[in-house]
Amino acid sequence: MALSAAWQGRLPLGKVFWLYGVLLSTLVTLLYVWLALREDGGSPLRQFLVLAFVPYTAWILVSIWRCAPNARRPYYGGMARALTVAWAINAALLIVFVEIDRWV
Template sequence: MRLTATRLFPGHSPLWRVFWLYGVIPSNVLWAITLLMLTGGAPGGALAVAYAVLLVYTGWIIAAVWASADNVHNARWGDMARLLTAAWALNTVLVVFFLALGPR
């Protein structure tokens, strides 16, 4: 399968699909896995990889939601999705930063 820009950044996909199916659900699954690793005593290297995956995914989902935010009938939904995704991204960056700093 060939990766193209349209596959990586689904700007032509409906916003609901990008926000919920590519954004909210996978993000919560990634956080659940990371927190299970953290509480289960995973080695520091494995946690570093999990944190990196979360940060890369977060950057990707911001770009994907931003590109798809105009694919709605009511522009308020697009603006709200952008705002919520940016807030979630800021939260992810801060939580990863503080988890990486803290003792285990």
């Protein structure tokens, strides 16, 4: 299975970074924004997306870190690791503030 292969660092970095990282997180973000703009707010599904983002963030961070040595060029691996750590910090802050906003 591709998800476990990514977790184990056996996939090409480009596939994990662009497909499972950038594309998937963009689609989830667009879905979240679309639900937020709806009149009813789509609250239960939005909450599910926020909470599902936590394990996804952990998974993608570890997967990219482990697949970094598989990059076509060595510096791509380092850049992907740095970008993913920054993205994970951003995602963690986003999750915290979305949850704070939900309860305040």
